[in-house]
Amino acid sequence: MEILDIGEVAERTGVPASALRYYDEIGLVTSVGRRGLRRQFGPETIWQLSLISLGKKAGFSLKEIAAMFGKASVVELPRQTLHARADEIDNQIRDLTVLRDMLRHVADCPAPSHLECPRFRKLLRVASRPASRR
Numbered sequence: 001m002e003i004l005d006i007g008e009v010a011e012r013t014g015v016p017a018s019a020l021r022y023y024d025e026i027g028l029v030t031s032v033g034r035r036g037l038r039r040q041f042g043p044e045t046i047w048q049l050s051l052i053s054l055g056k057k058a059g060f061s062l063k064e065i066a067a068m069f070g071k072a073s074v075v076e077l078p079r080q081t082l083h084a085r086a087d088e089i090d091n092q093i094r095d096l097t098v099l100r101d102m103l104r105h106v107a108d109c110p111a112p113s114h115l116e117c118p119r120f121r122k123l124l125r126v127a128s129r130p131a132s133r134r
């Protein structure tokens with residue numbers, strides 16, 4: 001079994017050693033020992049860190065991500081939770097698209113006053129609606 005030093009793991013994954021130590025302390029990853037004061041990790045740590053990074057990018061908390069790691073490093077991805085999160089991301093994309101369009105229009109609008117511009121006023125109405133009604 002290939003054993004990786006904390007510095008090697010940090011270099012390969014881009015995850016700072018301080019984060020690796022924290023993840024080890026809270027049980028997200030598990031060090032297999034130490035060489036002097038430096039923690040050593042198994043090769044599975046690399047894919048675990050990739051999943052942690054992906055989970056964080058998707059908006060999951062470390063606690064939620066930890067729940068996805070079962071016993072013996074078995075990943076238990078809750079499909080319903082993933083679908084719900086994907087739906088939330090779709091809503092964020094729609095909201096951000098409206099915001100982007102508004103900013104571009106405001107930057108380029110030839111109207112003397114933005115409030116005189118019908119398109120700007122429409123964008124304001126859409127932006128002020130609750131997300132569930134957009």
